[in-house]
Amino acid sequence: MRCCVPAELKGKKKGAYLPSISPNFTPSAPLHELAAPSLSPPYSQENLLNQTCEIESPEEEKLDGTTFKDISVHKKVVGGLLAVIGRDEETPSRKEVCYEPLGCFTDDAPWSGTLLRPISKLPWSPEKLNTRFLLYTREHPDSFEEIKATSPATISQSNFNASKITRFITHGFIDKGEENWLSDMCKNMLQVEDVNCICVDWKRGARCPYTQASNNIRVIGAEVAYFIDVLMTKYGYSPSMVHLIGHSLGAHLFGEAGKRRPGIGRITGLDPAQPYFQGTPIEVRLDKSDASFVDVIHTDMLPTIPYLGFGMSDPVGHLDFFPNGGETMPGCSKNAVSQIVDIDGIWEGTRDFMACNHLRSYKYYSDSILYPDGFLGYQCSAYSEFESGDCFPCPSNGCPKMGHYADQFKDRVTFGFTKLYLNTGDARVFARWRYKVSVTLSGKSSVRGYINIALYGSGGNTKQYQIFHGKLKPAQSYTELIDVEIDVGTVNKVKFLWNNNIINPTLPRLGASNIIVEDGKDGKVYNFCGSETVREEVLQTLTAC
């Protein structure tokens, strides 16, 4: 995987991005403490207040390649803006860095020095990270307008409309905010709704060692929170109209933002990153306490070691969706050449080659915008139970929708975690509609072979789906759940086909006497009857009875 520190950041401009600070600034009260009541004892406000911002042995301290000396010189000049606090003899490594107006960031537990986060890194400065907010609107759908919280004039000059919902989208590790998937997601949204769609770009902070990137998101999360603060003060904008959509590390980034700016309407975590976050306390990672509604899509939840799964397996939101079980996605096990030489180009293919399962989460989300009921999540305790049909069909008040329309189920979230399962397609369009089909066979002879069923309805007809493969016995029923590629609507006929793939001299005939189709969406049951039998590879049409 590509990962490097941008060359221009390596040696140059040491200390140049040190922030200026107002005299009344207190580094001892980080903003996020206000929103996170359950902080661990060493991180409480009292402890920090007791600390004096003293600097010891500046020559020995190293801070992210920048010698500490530079900072201490600067610090003397500005007067205590950048505090590196040696806590005591046992934990001499504790450091803190402060950036006005965002607050202070320590490398103390739980941020570092724990079993789950062994390598300690301090986040980079906002200047070094160069976070950008790229606005797409219906007036400006094809190119972005860059807006800045630090100069609110850029917001008022842009097409930002304070009466509309604002959706922020951000990327993860190594990725960038100008990447096509972010703007494509905005374009999909602008097709169905009039919103302010803001892509948050932090590529400088994302293209560095993972341990650094996973700490950089703390500063960027604070910047997003600050951006929302500016919207609040400038436009009286309610944070409940803000929706944050983050992929991978970006999910935790928005978790941080939500923690610092309480009252955010919704956060969507698209396969939140696993290393450095899974199992950590809630102030480190995305959690359901970060917004009034948090929905998560898990697509790559196998352990990072040894399976290289990048996404979290723990449920962390109000609604947690596990499409295809959440571990391996269909269409992601192609051979290397086929994966890289993708229909959407070599770049898209290379991305999928590196992290196909992980990237599926935003593809599902993007599709869900255009197919509102193509991603129904069935509440179930495990994927195997979902597969065997134990959680079929949807309850009478409907299934939550994975992706864009998950917030329609906002009012029905329970105290615990809600695990939702569904299956998707293997390529775009990923939307699928689930049906349960039971076939009762008729005929005289029993043969080995398979049964195919195709559904015909007001919305069109599906391809043939295999219901069963094995010994076909007359009068026996075979039941299977299928995920079909179109919304059939009202089912008005069914076609049945069987085949055994070998030449059988007895010329057997089989038919379906009865087929029951159950729609997963509303539990509607359709009954179809047939009286004839057919030879293999001949379609039998069954009509309602």
Place this chain on the structure above:
Amino acid sequence: MEKLWVLLLLTFVLAETFANPRGLITNLDNGELCLQSVQCKSRCCHKNSLLGLARCMDKAAENQECSRKHLYGFYYRCPCEGGLNCDASWTIGGVITNTDYGICRDPKDSNARKEKN
């Protein structure tokens, strides 16, 4: 004139072999690169244009566009699923250029329709 055709055909063949990374194995899934339909589980190796890359794809369902089964090895429109006929008009040009497209129909349904008429 003949030489020109041979040359043209040769360039196409070369372009094909170099442009097409090989679908290395048989029993390929949908979306994997292929050269011949027999490589695919679905038995349809589909491409969009003559110089495009071919990938395995599902066979055409009823009422979808299709081509008749033939020995070219790849299709611009996949042949139909079991029990269906590709209702295509037959032209010599279409057969040569592999562009004899039709619509998948259930032969039983079309029989019923004929009886009605």
